[in-house]
Amino acid sequence: MTLTAKQTRAWLLNFSNKIHDNKQYLSDLDQAIGDGDHGSNMSRGVTAVEAAITDESLEKASDVMKKAAMAMVSKVGGASGPLYGSAFLEMAKVIDNEAIARVIAAGLDGIKKRGKAEVEDKTMVDMWAPVVDALQDGRLSVEAIEEAKAQTKPLKAKKGRASYLNERSIGHLDPGAVSSSYLFIALLEEVEVND
């Protein structure tokens, strides 16, 4: 099963809502181990995404996803802008033809290629990678997502701004992993993924 333009739009708008609702929380998480702007960066981005994808003439899922990618890339800046942007762009390339597990896997590849982080570096990769695994096994659930999120807490950051803190980054959730968790919860809410 592949996603329609409509499903993709619903998914991204749901994600957008979750970001707005948690803007302050995301910034607070980033204040602890970064520079405190992840909430405002993401919120600036999804506001632009909303505007870009409302256009009803976008017919294919890939059209919607590409618009979202460009909005993130051109409005967020910082580290998360290019990362979400690259993820969405790689997803756009396959979304019309591949099942959702392959789509998210393509996004993960985009993130890894752009940011050069691996699993356990305490980045959004630590959310995307377990989600890809779970999707492949047909067992993605809110619990699995929450579990992945919680697992970023004990990690020591090796990439991004949090890595300057070294040991002091331990004991905090990774903000980018948390914002990504909203993307996947939104997916669960809008699409039947484990078919």
Next chain:
Amino acid sequence: MTLTAKQTRAWLLNFSNKIHDNKQYLSDLDQAIGDGDHGSNMSRGVTAVEAAITDESLEKASDVMKKAAMAMVSKVGGASGPLYGSAFLEMAKVIDNEAIARVIAAGLDGIKKRGKAEVEDKTMVDMWAPVVDALQDGRLSVEAIEEAKAQTKPLKAKKGRASYLNERSIGHLDPGAVSSSYLFIALLEEVEVND
């Protein structure tokens, strides 16, 4: 009667002690209506005066007074440096030949020429002018000096930094008048002036 070098030296050293003792008080007075440095300015000056006049080879009162003038001029800066310097310089010109009343009168002329202040402008002129009058009448006393000092309080400043305050300068003693009062009390203590 004219002053000897020895008397002049004793007078200035006594003045110097009084300045050191009241350094903080003078600065506090200046903080209220000026920039709070009159104590440190004067103390820097009289320290230099002490060093300059200890030279025992200075034979005439004018030699001592001239050295003191140069020390004030070159170490104080601000408004009080040139004023005390000019006063001392004009005094040096007549001190070997004139009685003390004429000497202080010459100093007052120096101040007025340099600073262009008149009586009641709330400056050191308001200390020097009444002292000249009292000396001419042979009735200079600590009381007269204290009286002149107190009379600067109700005045509104028309010269110097305090004049920026306008009405708000009313109700405070003038710092330069107070430092000058020490000069005249020292004179009373070291020399028989009302002879």
Next chain:
Amino acid sequence: MKKIINDSGTVVDEMIDGFCFAHANQVEKLTDFRVVLRKKKTDHVALISGGGSGHEPAHAGFVGDGMLAAAICGEVFTSPTPDQILEAIKASDTGHGVLLIVKNYTGDVMNFDMAKELAEMEDIKVESVLVDDDIAVEDSTYTAGKRGVAGTVLVHKILGAYARQGKTLEELKTRGDALVERIKTIGVALTAATVPEVGKPGFEIGNDEMEYGVGIHGEPGYKREAIKTSAEMAKELVSKLSEAFSFNQDQKYGVLINGLGATPLMEQYIFLNDVKQELDNQALTIAYTKVGNYMTSLDMAGVSLTVIAFETDEEIDALEETVDTPSWT
């Protein structure tokens, strides 16, 4: 008090040493006199300025080809002494005479006057121009008159250009006096400066307050209010200047936004943007603009706004001319 210093009593000497080391190509120290001299002598009238320290880059930062021949550094916020000034005059004169550019404070005026008299006794031709651009203070025979503030650096720059052109001492004096009439400044402070020797801020001001018209030594201003937007500050300051100038749409004006020490450039440019709006509203022509920390007050936060009414384009050219000094860009 948090400052990067060693001893509050030696800040001026250590600063001069650091300064002369940093700018050894352009300046040198006149030992024992706290005077910063241009390394290469001028072959024209020498401009000299100075005053209390704590206003850096004024005045030493403007020593060099096209501006000052020497700068005299007093104690922090205290006028230098006549002997220092005299030495600066003697070291700078190349027979063309010396022009003193003095900010109008009682102490500065008297010390520079004495130095002038001393120099004249040594047969050096000396004239002086008194800068009193701060319109926050009433100018009357009942006060020490208006203070000299940021507008002073425009005088350095314009007369510096004229001096380099070879104008005579008398000409520079005449033009300087006329120029000062057309330069007016007014500032707003958000915090007070801390003099190292005093160790605490020069005045108290609330965390949400600002004060219009504060002097560069923390002299009290004319109005204290809750902090406003940049646009509102611009409106207030421009309205004061407007009263003082009676602006004329046929004239060209120049604008200097001067940071007082602790205010970021970002805010200075935002403020300029608002000042421009206000002047545009009055349909005035702005022919010259300058932004940055030129006449500071140690670590005071705030800005001053200087407007100059140009009489000729020659003055604009003089401001734009390239110079070789440590701090004029």
Next chain:
Amino acid sequence: MKKIINDSGTVVDEMIDGFCFAHANQVEKLTDFRVVLRKKKTDHVALISGGGSGHEPAHAGFVGDGMLAAAICGEVFTSPTPDQILEAIKASDTGHGVLLIVKNYTGDVMNFDMAKELAEMEDIKVESVLVDDDIAVEDSTYTAGKRGVAGTVLVHKILGAYARQGKTLEELKTRGDALVERIKTIGVALTAATVPEVGKPGFEIGNDEMEYGVGIHGEPGYKREAIKTSAEMAKELVSKLSEAFSFNQDQKYGVLINGLGATPLMEQYIFLNDVKQELDNQALTIAYTKVGNYMTSLDMAGVSLTVIAFETDEEIDALEETVDTPSWT
């Protein structure tokens, strides 16, 4: 928070407007992209830099003949986006290619990389030099690497001179990469900066405390202590640089004292004087010195010390060469 602003959401745009108005002779705004462009096109490789705003005069103040062709302004302390950078590249390229000078932060690196890829798709030759001079941070494969700070402006200046000489893009890239290896910086902060949108200082620090190694966005440093004298601060920072460089008495060095925004020039010169003592103690040759606010952190008080080890005198000449930009003196 006391700032001269109107709205925390529009500070960058208003600043750019004020900046481009103030320096209309030298620069212009690329509308809609928060890019400051050199007015006159270069006829050689175009150097481009940028990053988050709040570091003024970096980077827009260095746009002009002999330095940058364009500067890209992100949100305060946030990297600009690839489309902004791409537009700057397209507007600056005159067929000689474009060199991006990027400070080493994850966000900046990725956004500039994306812009480079986009530009290459449009057949523009683009290379980039990554500046990572802040030795406060450990450089290992387990971190994002050292940060780019004040040393960046020396890279702008030296490569700017080389570009003006007509060196090719490949040559500039090679020289730039080698140059960065020999530039190291370390700072000390006395207070934290306040980002307008956040409204409170980025970190808490006591009234008598200072912190070594703080980054220009308030990234935590390596040691916090009670405030020390300037001489002791100089000793600490020079010893860190000494470890990082293994100083060589046969080499020439250059020194940049960079004010972080709220620290008066007086203190910067005093600090330089102490740094000089420390370097003299090691019998090092200082062939170039620069002091002032070049890469600031809004209203942070503190300084950074950058040392460059020169390989050739050509580099010194490149630093001393006159340029025509708003903020390089």
